[in-house]
Amino acid sequence: MSGRLRSKTALVTGSTSNIGQAIAEAFAAEGAHVIVSGRNRERGERVIEAIRASGGxxxxxxxxxxxxxxxxxxxxxxxxxxxxxxxDILVNNAGVYPAPDTTTTDEDTFDQVYGVNVKAPFFLTAAVVPAMAESGGGVVINLGSWIARLGVPVGALYSSTKGAMETLTRAWAAEFGPLGVRVNAVSPGVILPPTPEGGEPHPGEVMMKGTPAGGVGTPDAIAHAAVWLASDEAAFVHGTVVDIDGGRTGVAVIAA
Incomplete structure (x- = not known):
């Protein structure tokens, strides 16, 4: 690693596993002091122990x-x-994914998904940005999703929350950019940990057939994009949603 985030500080929500964990590990490897955050203390402690063991x-x-x-x-x-x-850096990654269809979604589920996926990052960003601006600037990175732009038969509730986060990304870039705070988003495709050798294929792999990548991505792919957005290399990038989806949303998918 090149130390692109040396002397920076970062808060990554939902970082005790999967994409959030990969982002936290990548930030630490690039020199940032990272707050790993989540509900599960045991998993969180394992993540920070691994980061510290690697010198982060x-x-x-x-x-x-x-x-x-x-x-x-x-x-x-x-x-x-x-x-x-x-x-210096806030990554709004925490989210939940109940995926009932519209007619079977109850009000409690609706409120929970919007609470975790939209309200929580909204108020967290509101709490973090003023101090960022006062200290000379900062970076906010939101997590969107490819299904915010491509309809699928189930998951309307979840996909609408990710659409909201992508819209907030553009609105916040306009609101906070003049204060020195850059706001962008990463939109993952189907992201899965590597399948163990001899393991059964994940159902999500079907959704990536016929894409330019030809298969699913791993959490590291999202982490690499987040490091770039957090670094000075992306200093001229504002209000952008970076698609890290193997071509799923940008290219016609030809079924095999």
């Missing part, structure tokens, strides 16, 4: 970002204190 800086903060303003503000304040008073 990381701390774990337990947080249940349920959509309440208080929960988001509390995490922002604890992260600032742990990081020495400053958050």
């Amino acid at each position: 800086q990381a701390d774990f903060l337990a947080a249940d970002l349920d959509g309440s303003k208080q929960a988001s503000q509390d995490l922002a304040e604890r992260a600032r204190q742990t990081l020495g008073g400053r958050i």
